[in-house]
Amino acid sequence: MAVIVRKEKIIRDRKVMAVQYLPRGILSKENRVRAERLDNFLKEKMPAIAREMHELGMLDGPLVKKWHSLGVRLREFADDRSLVDPKDRDTGLLWDAIRGHCPKELLAGSQDRLGRDEEEVPRREGHKYDHFHYCYEAGKLEWEEFCWIQRWTDWISILESPGLIRDLRVFQALGDEVRKMRRYPSRRRFRSILRGLRQHFRTRRYRDSSVLSADEIQCIVSEAVSESARSG
Secondary structure (H helix, E strand, C coil): CCEEEEEEEEECCEEEEEEEEECCCCCCHHHHHHHHHHHHHHHHHHHHHHHHHHHCCCCCCCHHHHHHHHHHHHHHHHCCCCCCCHHHHHHCHHHHHHHCCCCHHHCCCHHHCCCCCCCCCCCCCCCCCCHHHHHHHHCCCCHHHHCCCCCHHHHHHHHCCHHHCCCHHHHHHHHHHHHHCCCCCCHHHHHHHHHHHHHHCCCCCCCCHHHCCHHHHHHHHHHHHHHHHHCC
């Protein structure tokens, strides 16, 4: 399929909105019509999402809650095959199409505490691992499953290690262990925990964790948490 992407560009010292159909190549009439339909939908939908989240007090609340809530709303249409081609979503083209109609309040910026200036382009914008991709994936989980995470960057670290999220029981076990702690782990300790888990649940050298029982997974996660404490 195809999507319409809108981006501001400077041409002859003037700021203009450039519009293009992606991916590049020959575009059938059917795909053009579908891309235009999606574009018109996003033009209405994204501001509506921002208004709804504002009314619910989510735009100025905790970032984890804010971005999870956005993800839930993105899933409402991103999974609709009559509107979105799954390939456009999985390659990240959908996120670029969304960004062209997205109010500033829903864009990643300085408030996401990732160390970027407000106007700086996010590192992975327009790719699969885009801010909206992180939100979309978070939205697949119920808030009760997700709320143990207190830093959005921790979710990004988990998601960028697919072996840790491929089997949801690993994520759930990690949540159980974190909830037992006196306080939420520091960034350094959280990264240490994930390093330990990646040794067991690798991304490239696939390990079929389905053969493990829930107790075995819990034991592996518990050991990784304990080891992170010993390593400082």
